[in-house]
Amino acid sequence: MAAVTKHRTEPELSTVDSLAQISFLVQGMLERRAGEDDFSLIQMRLLGVLRDRRPTINELARLLALDKSSVSGLVDRAERRGLVRRGPSPVDGRSVLVSLTREGRALARQVARRFTADIDLLLEPLSPPERARLTTLLSRLLVAHAAKRGVDLLATSDLAGR
Amino acid sequence: MAAVTKHRTEPELSTVDSLAQISFLVQGMLERRAGEDDFSLIQMRLLGVLRDRRPTINELARLLALDKSSVSGLVDRAERRGLVRRGPSPVDGRSVLVSLTREGRALARQVARRFTADIDLLLEPLSPPERARLTTLLSRLLVAHAAKRGVDLLATSDLAGR
DNA sequence: TATTGTTATACTCTATAACTATA
């Protein structure tokens, strides 16, 4: 009962179902891991986006596809917990620049590490070449989709904390 | 510039990233489609679960991994919109049985149809044998994961409305 | 005038705790 080669007899889901289900599964893992540190998924996304950016509230709203008022509240709550800070913009007196605190960065990294471990475990049933094939197929879908639309690829890539 | 065979040069994401991103992408599609009919994702899940079940509030709470009080409110709001109904249990005077109304069923079907179209479009870059390979790989992950835990496979399979 | 961000308001979603009515 070691590893592979008995998947021939499984009923196998439809492609739509398998994609839908894997998305729920992966999101559930991320949500659970974030929840262990009392994060919501959207808070995790916020921290992820801030890993290599110092955006204004407006830019955050675009990156997260939320209204600026929603982002304002999101940042409020994260700031209250010491995870992010608001700073002045040197070029526009109306703007604020949101950035991670050290604590926020550390926490985001922790969650990302645990989440990655979950995914590694999930991938265990596949052999290395099978994983490579899966990665290639998914990447092609993502790249093609990003090409069709704008460049959401980068925005969403931060969600998992990389 | 028709279809395939230029994916060799792409940078290609890591396996973790590709899974994380595809999950956000698919969830976003589902959320957007549900939102067109003013559904939330959880309302969509509720309707999906009810497609072939007539559960009690407690059973719903287990299926959706929510507290029974959360489910109570969820069902309240869906009932107020005429999507589900509460009925008496013939075997336990304390229980209620939740079921879809015709309108709820029709609406769930509509959303599922549009969502499926999104996924089909997403899959366009892959040839039929490539889709089959992707489906097989994902199915194996899902089946293995379900086997490791209980049988969440069935519960989550309804989420997309099948 | 237009834009950036905040605030007021309203609603959904969620959980905990207390309650009721059955069992």
Next chain:
DNA sequence: TATAGTTATAGAGTATAACAATA
């Protein structure tokens, strides 16, 4: 007593609309 469901309460998350400050 124990269980099923509801309700009261509290809080996060979301959007719309109105606002203050700056451009």
